[in-house]
Amino acid sequence: MSVVGDPGTKAELLSLEELEASGRLRTGRKHVLSILVENKPGVLTRIAGLFARRGFNIDTLTVGPTDDEHVSRITLTVDGALHPIDQVTKQLHKLVNVLKIRDLEPADTVARELALFKVAADGVQRAEVLQLCEIFRGKVVDVTRRAIIVEITGTTEKVEAFEGLLRPFGLVEMMRTGEIAISRGRGET
Amino acid sequence: MRAVDAVMECLKAEGVEVVFGYPGGANLPTYDAFVDAGIRHVLVRHEAGGGHAAEGYAKATGKVGVALGTSGPGATNLVTPIMDAMMDSVPVVFITGQVRTELLGTDGFQEADIMGITMPAVKHSWMIQHPLEIPRVLHEAFHVARTGRPGPVVVDIPSDLSNADIPYEPVTDVHLPGYQPTTDGNVKQIRQAAKALAAARRPVIYSGGGVILADAAAELTEFATADRFPVTCTLNGLGGFPAPHEQWLGMLGMHGTRAANYAMDEADLICAVGARFDDRITGKLSEFAPRAKFIHIDIDPAEISKNVPAHIPIVGDAKNILVKLINEYRALGADPTRLEEWWTRIHGWQAKHPLGYTDSTDDEIKPQRAIQAIYEATGGDAVVTSDVGQHQMWAAQYYHFNKPRRWLSSGGLGTMGFGFPAAIGAAVGCPDTTTVCITGDGSFQMNLQELATVAENKIPVKIFILNNGYLGMVRQWQELFWDNRYSQVDMGQTPDFVKLAEAYGIAGMRLTNKGTLVDDLRTAIATDGPVLVDIRVTREENVYPMIAPGAAAREMVG
Numbered sequence: 001m002s003v004v005g006d007p008g009t010k011a012e013l014l015s016l017e018e019l020e021a022s023g024r025l026r027t028g029r030k031h032v033l034s035i036l037v038e039n040k041p042g043v044l045t046r047i048a049g050l051f052a053r054r055g056f057n058i059d060t061l062t063v064g065p066t067d068d069e070h071v072s073r074i075t076l077t078v079d080g081a082l083h084p085i086d087q088v089t090k091q092l093h094k095l096v097n098v099l100k101i102r103d104l105e106p107a108d109t110v111a112r113e114l115a116l117f118k119v120a121a122d123g124v125q126r127a128e129v130l131q132l133c134e135i136f137r138g139k140v141v142d143v144t145r146r147a148i149i150v151e152i153t154g155t156t157e158k159v160e161a162f163e164g165l166l167r168p169f170g171l172v173e174m175m176r177t178g179e180i181a182i183s184r185g186r187g188e189t
Numbered sequence: 190m191r192a193v194d195a196v197m198e199c200l201k202a203e204g205v206e207v208v209f210g211y212p213g214g215a216n217l218p219t220y221d222a223f224v225d226a227g228i229r230h231v232l233v234r235h236e237a238g239g240g241h242a243a244e245g246y247a248k249a250t251g252k253v254g255v256a257l258g259t260s261g262p263g264a265t266n267l268v269t270p271i272m273d274a275m276m277d278s279v280p281v282v283f284i285t286g287q288v289r290t291e292l293l294g295t296d297g298f299q300e301a302d303i304m305g306i307t308m309p310a311v312k313h314s315w316m317i318q319h320p321l322e323i324p325r326v327l328h329e330a331f332h333v334a335r336t337g338r339p340g341p342v343v344v345d346i347p348s349d350l351s352n353a354d355i356p357y358e359p360v361t362d363v364h365l366p367g368y369q370p371t372t373d374g375n376v377k378q379i380r381q382a383a384k385a386l387a388a389a390r391r392p393v394i395y396s397g398g399g400v401i402l403a404d405a406a407a408e409l410t411e412f413a414t415a416d417r418f419p420v421t422c423t424l425n426g427l428g429g430f431p432a433p434h435e436q437w438l439g440m441l442g443m444h445g446t447r448a449a450n451y452a453m454d455e456a457d458l459i460c461a462v463g464a465r466f467d468d469r470i471t472g473k474l475s476e477f478a479p480r481a482k483f484i485h486i487d488i489d490p491a492e493i494s495k496n497v498p499a500h501i502p503i504v505g506d507a508k509n510i511l512v513k514l515i516n517e518y519r520a521l522g523a524d525p526t527r528l529e530e531w532w533t534r535i536h537g538w539q540a541k542h543p544l545g546y547t548d549s550t551d552d553e554i555k556p557q558r559a560i561q562a563i564y565e566a567t568g569g570d571a572v573v574t575s576d577v578g579q580h581q582m583w584a585a586q587y588y589h590f591n592k593p594r595r596w597l598s599s600g601g602l603g604t605m606g607f608g609f610p611a612a613i614g615a616a617v618g619c620p621d622t623t624t625v626c627i628t629g630d631g632s633f634q635m636n637l638q639e640l641a642t643v644a645e646n647k648i649p650v651k652i653f654i655l656n657n658g659y660l661g662m663v664r665q666w667q668e669l670f671w672d673n674r675y676s677q678v679d680m681g682q683t684p685d686f687v688k689l690a691e692a693y694g695i696a697g698m699r700l701t702n703k704g705t706l707v708d709d710l711r712t713a714i715a716t717d718g719p720v721l722v723d724i725r726v727t728r729e730e731n732v733y734p735m736i737a738p739g740a741a742a743r744e745m746v747g
Contacts, residue, residue, distance in 0.1 A: 090491035
């Protein structure tokens with residue numbers, strides 16, 4: 001049997017199972033990487049490029065300022081069930097503009113995202129939506145005759161649960177920020 | 190002063206003696222500054238030639254190479270040397286011109302987003318945003334290129350900024366908070382490694398290009414001879430351990446010796462130093478060194494456990510670590526007789542499977558014989574560059590390198606066209622040593638325009654073309670793995686290389702006779718200035734032994 005990816009020989013075609021088996025170790029869980037970077041042009045491209053080179057899909061990505069104007073925080077989530085991420089983390093460390101990386105443990109992390117839902121609820125349905133909104137501690141941020149916009153924050157699971165419940169009422173569209181995350185306890189993330 | 194004059198001051202402060210480059214519209218200011226700078230500039234005939242020349246200079250001297258090109262096509266012509274330097278960890282600073290800032294992103298004339306194009310091929314890169322940044326960025330560029338795991342960096346300078354008037358102050362202190370290479374090596378891990386080595390019964394030292402880059406060849410030899418550790422080197426590691434040495438197994442990997450590959454296969458402990466377990470070394474990964482535990486010494490933490498899980502990883506500079514490891518190892522007082530059985534086994538392989546080929550019975554020159562003759566004619570004392578293909582493997586097998594920085598080859602990227610310009614860089618960097626380029630008729634034609642460069646600058650490179658009229662390595666693979674169906678490997682109407690040399694105004698020779706080969710080569714080497722030698726060799730000869738791609742070391746053929 002030939003090595004996957006060596007185009008030099010006329011190998012037999014590989015089955016999908018063999019291709020999967022050739023992949024490296026996977027952790028099987030979602031990873032939240034919190035990356036401190038120098039606030040310089042091209043940093044995001046360099047980081048995204050490392051993932052793209054290996055064919056990894058970034059699930060969510062947020063970038064924002066920190067208390068230091070020269071430094072930005074990138075929070076990105078990747079599915080460790082689909083991709084082996086240890087090597088990519090090491091490669092990230094090598095980027096000159098990357099100051100610090102943490103692969104946050106879900107149990108020691110508070111993660112939140114913000115979502116906006118536009119729902120075409122009117123009449124009786126509108127009351128039900130408002131009720132759901134209250135249960136999920138959501139906030140109505142815009143009301144027109146034919147639609148309302150609801151804002152909620154929470155974990156990805158909560159946002160997705162809310163989305164599932166809203167859908168039957170006529171979800172027009174939804175915007176999600178992707179997660180930001182901070183470590184629990186006194187220490188810095 | 191003008192920003193470009195500050196660039197010159199930076200180059201001088203970094204100890205740059207020579208740069209290789211090509212001018213154009215966007216770097217006109219820089220070239221104006223060269224007029225008075227007092228820095229030697231070698232005008233190449235293609236930017237790729239300049240890039241590889243800078244690599245050759247860096248590999249041969251251990252200093253940082255510098256290559257320049259203009260914007261757009263000048264910059265894109267540098268992409269292959271940049272990637273080549275990335276794969277082989279060669280410290281080169283590439284300085285490219287860029288269109289004026291107001292034209293950026295507008296498809297201006299000769300605009301190319303060279304930052305974006307080279308992003309996955311550089312250790313780091315900078316585009317100048319403000320002329321005041323220029324001195325700091327250039328010093329950072331040299332620092333990043335030369336320290337840690339060396340590599341290529343790109344500095345892209347828009348032409349309007351390079352013409353600005355700035356105050357120049359020398360930058361003595363580079364501060365990059367996100368770039369702190371580990372150099373020292375964890376003491377506990379080093380102790381662990383020493384213990385594992387002392388307990389090993391079938392150890393092998395697997396040494397790579399990192400040993401050369403770290404200038405650690407002497408330390409590696411001392412380490413190997415602190416006991417009777419067998420040593421094998423990768424293609425880029427050749428010269429890291431003296432080839433004629435009783436503990437030398439030869440090169441390992443696809444075209445390595447059987448002794449080296451079998452030793453890896455049966456080893457119980459492999460100590461990798463500055464090597465990265467490339468697929469040309471491991472063959473079938475799941476069957477690579479199945480009985481071995483691994484010590485992995487590397488300055489790049491991302492190399493540790495990338496392909497092969499390391500039991501004892503040590504991150505740091507090879508020279509530093511080897512010195513400590515030798516001390517730790519000596520303190521343990523291991524019994525050298527425990528390795529006797531292992532050496533008996535290795536000697537058995539060496540006796541049964543020496544490197545060899547069937548020589549011709551007439552005057553015909555076998556390519557292997559040609560390499561042996563070049564070795565003889567140079568007395569083994571030359572900087573040798575190679576291109577990529579069969580001649581590269583034969584040179585690695587039959588030219589015995591006993592010193593570091595004497596063998597310059599494109600290992601990782603496998604760039605045809607590397608050898609000749611690299612020899613130019615090496616000859617400029619080491620004027621007192623004979624510089625030889627061993628190439629093939631295919632590879633040489635990829636950068637032969639540099640004949641004008643050697644002619645004009647009287648750079649005494651001796652070019653030996655092993656001419657078989659084929660793209661030999663591809664032909665070999667088509668013969669062995671594609672049922673003899675030759676496709677686009679016959680070079681057909683090969684140019685008359687002797688006339689070509691004469692057209693460029695340098696000496697040319699054609700050698701076809703085995704009997705006079707060594708003497709003829711001596712004549713070529715003794716000739717002043719550059720010489721192009723067309724050595725006609727057996728057309729269809731294969732490189733052996735060989736581990737077929739995807740096969741295990743055990744399954745070597747030939």
